[in-house]
Amino acid sequence: MPKIRPVSDLRNNFTDISRIIHEESEPIFLTKNGYGDMVVMSIEAYEKLQFENEIYFKLKEAKLQAKSTDIRYSHEEVFGDLRKKLQDKVDIDDI
Structure with missing residues (x-):
């Protein structure tokens, strides 16, 4: 209440x-x-609210983007690409 x-x-x-x-x-x-x-x-409650709003808007944006194309990626494709990008970043940072 x-x-x-x-x-x-x-x-x-x-x-x-x-x-x-x-x-x-x-x-x-x-x-x-x-x-x-x-x-x-409280600041903590405000930050939590802001975080939840950010997630909501990102999910809404993703939903709209998904409606605009028939292209779909599998879990393996998405995470494989992310792993490759992270590995490339680590390799560059090691130089």
Whole structure:
């Protein structure tokens, strides 16, 4: 269940709000005059959200790209190519 607090709690009860967002890893929704105004979350929760969004958009892009072509690669082809590229990079870096 979302935590909803008045924005004045950010000033008056900052320590309590900070403790809640870190212990529960959930955002707190702040209201101003009874209406939603902002969301406060920990940096860890924000970074996790950003990471999940990045994955979502990459998967969406891959899905659109897959619709635009009939070319498909097997697991062996993809990972074989990656291994070769990594090996080439290691060989170049050793020089």
